Amino acid sequence: MYLLCKPNERSIGLRGRMDNLTEKKKAIFESTLELVKVNGFHGTPMSQIAKNAGVAAGTIYHYFESKDALIMELYGYILNQRMAALLTADNEQMEFKERFLNFWISYCNFYIQHPKALFFIEQFVNSPYGTRDPVNETERFQNEFKDFVISGIETGILKPIDGYLLGPLIHGSIVTTAKIHLCRKIELTTNELRQVAEVIWDGIKISS
Amino acid sequence: MYLLCKPNERSIGLRGRMDNLTEKKKAIFESTLELVKVNGFHGTPMSQIAKNAGVAAGTIYHYFESKDALIMELYGYILNQRMAALLTADNEQMEFKERFLNFWISYCNFYIQHPKALFFIEQFVNSPYGTRDPVNETERFQNEFKDFVISGIETGILKPIDGYLLGPLIHGSIVTTAKIHLCRKIELTTNELRQVAEVIWDGIKISS
Amino acid sequence: MYLLCKPNERSIGLRGRMDNLTEKKKAIFESTLELVKVNGFHGTPMSQIAKNAGVAAGTIYHYFESKDALIMELYGYILNQRMAALLTADNEQMEFKERFLNFWISYCNFYIQHPKALFFIEQFVNSPYGTRDPVNETERFQNEFKDFVISGIETGILKPIDGYLLGPLIHGSIVTTAKIHLCRKIELTTNELRQVAEVIWDGIKISS
Amino acid sequence: MYLLCKPNERSIGLRGRMDNLTEKKKAIFESTLELVKVNGFHGTPMSQIAKNAGVAAGTIYHYFESKDALIMELYGYILNQRMAALLTADNEQMEFKERFLNFWISYCNFYIQHPKALFFIEQFVNSPYGTRDPVNETERFQNEFKDFVISGIETGILKPIDGYLLGPLIHGSIVTTAKIHLCRKIELTTNELRQVAEVIWDGIKISS
DNA sequence: AATGAATGAGGTTTCATTCAT
DNA sequence: CATGAATGAAACCTCATTCAT
Known part of the structure; x- marks a missing residue:
């Protein structure tokens, strides 16, 4: 028995596996994570996320439909990371x-x-x-x-x-x-x- | 011994006593509280706070220096209420x-x-x-x-x-x-x- | 019999009478009309409409919900003017x-x-x-x-x-x-x- | 006497003959025509035209210098079609x-x-x-x-x-x-x- | 004290266009 | 030829704040 469910068994609700993340998508995630910690959601404009990630503002919108979608997907991305860490332990x-x-x-x-x-x-x-x-x-x-x-x-x-x-x-x-x-x-x-x-x-x- | 400090002893840091709150200030507080619960800080514009409180947008600025100040004071207001409740109990x-x-x-x-x-x-x-x-x-x-x-x-x-x-x-x-x-x-x-x-x-x- | 219906009889669908238009709303209408003739809807940004009308960009949004709403209301405004001219003649x-x-x-x-x-x-x-x-x-x-x-x-x-x-x-x-x-x-x-x-x-x- | 001028006599001004249109160019024309009817010029982005035509966004720029050029050439293309229909009748x-x-x-x-x-x-x-x-x-x-x-x-x-x-x-x-x-x-x-x-x-x- | 129209900086988002592959 | 990810200028719109009344 797993203390945590195995990803492929109950991972419903986790949007997007992190395995096949493009480098750019990951950079946007990390950039957002960093800025949100300091400035909060509201204090973090897309322009800053883009600059911090080393991409153009418009590029974010190739990967995410909106700022909200970015935040939501980032949440799923983090939960995936957490689950992976716990499964290992x-x-x-x-x-x-x-x-x-x-x-x-x-x-x-x-x-x-x-x-x-x-x-x-x-x-x-x-x-x-x-x-x-x-x-x-x-x-x-x-x-x-x-x-x-x-x-x-x-x-x-x-x-x-x-x-x-x-x-x-x-x-x-x-x-x-x-x-x-x-x-x-x-x-x-x-x-x-x-x-x-x-x-x-x-x-x-x-x-x- | 008090389980909680008595207000007048350690209430340093709590901005604004709640005793002499004008009706209008209280209305602004309650309006903000209500809206923030549903929409968050960012999703709650001053204009909406004003309307919901039954005052004009400009009026808020007679009582609070800025939106930030309003939020901060509201925080103190709530902590005071909480403390009062606990002291009673x-x-x-x-x-x-x-x-x-x-x-x-x-x-x-x-x-x-x-x-x-x-x-x-x-x-x-x-x-x-x-x-x-x-x-x-x-x-x-x-x-x-x-x-x-x-x-x-x-x-x-x-x-x-x-x-x-x-x-x-x-x-x-x-x-x-x-x-x-x-x-x-x-x-x-x-x-x-x-x-x-x-x-x-x-x-x-x-x-x- | 009127060749054209009297305004109060069939004016359903005409959004907003032009009588009680504020000066500012009228200025926005005229500014838009002027610019749209030359540049078309798409070629006429709100910022230009605002400047041409002598108001701030944000001001337009006190009078109209969106650019689309402005265009729609302007259409009604013009139809009203036309009807008035025809009734007179x-x-x-x-x-x-x-x-x-x-x-x-x-x-x-x-x-x-x-x-x-x-x-x-x-x-x-x-x-x-x-x-x-x-x-x-x-x-x-x-x-x-x-x-x-x-x-x-x-x-x-x-x-x-x-x-x-x-x-x-x-x-x-x-x-x-x-x-x-x-x-x-x-x-x-x-x-x-x-x-x-x-x-x-x-x-x-x-x-x- | 022709009711309409014969194409080779007065077709000056009609950009692009329709005879040697590549399949791809025609697909782009038809795609544009379809989308413009529903969404207008402004509401029809190049990306959508491309997708609807089954080509890549960049491909359009092999055939047309710009969006404007595409629209202008499409206009000529349609006028040619119309003229052909009238000549036949x-x-x-x-x-x-x-x-x-x-x-x-x-x-x-x-x-x-x-x-x-x-x-x-x-x-x-x-x-x-x-x-x-x-x-x-x-x-x-x-x-x-x-x-x-x-x-x-x-x-x-x-x-x-x-x-x-x-x-x-x-x-x-x-x-x-x-x-x-x-x-x-x-x-x-x-x-x-x-x-x-x-x-x-x-x-x-x-x-x- | 109270109002709310007006402001304009700055936010999110779109999209024509480019270019390395 | 063809692709489509990437760009970034510029659009629309929001909203904290001011100020004449």
Whole structure:
């Protein structure tokens, strides 16, 4: 069993695989990501995205129908990257608790290593764009995570909490922790991340 | 001891007291809040704010220097409202765990009862505005919350986690839960809110 | 009986009376009319219309929703002017043939005296805008003209031709004649206009 | 005597013979014709013309110097087609009136059978392109038609009207009638077309 | 204090045209 | 010959802000 669904099984809703991205499309994505982190969606004109990507303004419109479409596709692009990172880190052989902690830490590390992705996602889901997301961010997480959690509940390891609640709660803890690491001076070591993960674990596991 | 600081003690950084708000200023605030929830900052022009508030476009500029200033002041206005709600709910006489649960639930209820405030805050802190916030949102929470948490750690009730981490984690859990209630079909009763709060509690308390 | 309908009876479809036009709206209309004659719809950017009208580019958008809306309203504005001119010239007391000739000549004179209006109308009806005209130009003419023509047919003065055909045919002759006067060196005197009108008359009357 | 000039005698001004048109050039012409009818000159980008013609955007520029050149050449192409149709229909052996009626009806039928050509021509002559037409449309008609009309006047059959006026008037009646057939519900039979032509004839002939 | 017409900088987007392949 | 990605000037339009009333 995969902790996360395999891409070809449930990747419905992820627009565009990242494999066959042209160099130019990727440059536009990265340029946007960079600028949005600093200036936000509104503060980032297409002209600046173009210049920063090293292409002409009009070129963007060969690859994306509009600024909105660019933002939406970029969101899918980032989710794909995130899923790839998590699939790599996951290990079905691990014992449940260890697998959970490993998952939590990998997830958090992805955001720590891709701060622009984190800030983009957070801006996205908390803006009107978020409501247009075909599969909502938190719901998506919950989908990915559901099977794993359900098996935990069924085997009596986890508290019987509604999956619609448990997924987002865990995701929230990951995002919050990554943000603290990125915004504050506290630099969290992998060991400290593990401690935070264990706090969450203590919260959701059934106390023996 | 106050769980939250008393307004007149630490309200530095909150621009504008809410007591002597003119009717018109309040109307502008509420109009903005309403529109930003649906359309976001960018999608909400001043003209629309004005119309929705029943005033002329120019009038807004008697009360606020600019659109940015309006947004920033509105942020302070909302934080004041939130603080007032929490001060009312808090009860110094309660036993520690109960006081924590009560606090968590009250906080969550504030967001549930003021969805526009929740979405405004979340948009605000995840946008470039957020970085201009003199006292950052999560930090603010942590400030408000610090004394209470510290006493919990000192008396051996809570795990010795860095307050810079614990505050945001708890706040994150509250926000996430409120969002789920507001966005999803699951309607959480006070009882269910309590269960979520207890999950958090189980995470942060020292297991006996 | 009016040769043309009285404005308040059948003016449905005429968007906006011209009476209460602000000075600025009128300036925008006249500016557009002037520029469209020389450069066509496509060759006339809003910026030029604005400059030529002595207003800022944005000002146009207080009065018109879009460039298309401006063109459509301008069309209505011109039709109103034309109708006013024809109502003034018409005289119910005249004998049928004389009234027809008088009408034909007045109509032609309107175009000769308002060449910008003529070229605007001709461009309009022969462009995709034309199909959006709620009441088509030729149909409109036919409506205006119908009662008069019908009475001519009923009293045995005119050939029994379908009104859908007769109206446009006459209108076409008027437009063509006005264009020749405006584009070519032949300057047609009122007397010569009358001769052309009589050719048309000879065509449609029942030969005794 | 030809009613219309023979192509090789007076076809000066018609850019591009239609005989040796490559398949590709013809495809571009037809594609343009089709799109301009629906969207107008402005609403028809080169990219769309290319796609609709089944060629690449750049390919058009092997055949035409610019969009303007394409439009201008297409105009000549259509006029050639029209002339060919009229030459086929004309019959020098006919008696004058019959020949006129035959001509009028053939002309009208060409437009009815080639609605895209009609709308293109009408758009063309009523746009800034029209003024660039080396031989103006109405003037061209008058040239084609002149000899025939002059002989009619000289033999006392037609009223002595200036040819600059008579030609356009007749052409206007043809265009108007064809448009009514195409745009309105009245479907005119050949017989009815003949009736309209006779109205025109009654107008221009000398009444006995 | 209140208005809202007017401004114009600057945003998004289109599209005729070019050119390396 | 043919392609179509790339260009960038210029179009349309928005909207924060001002100011005469």
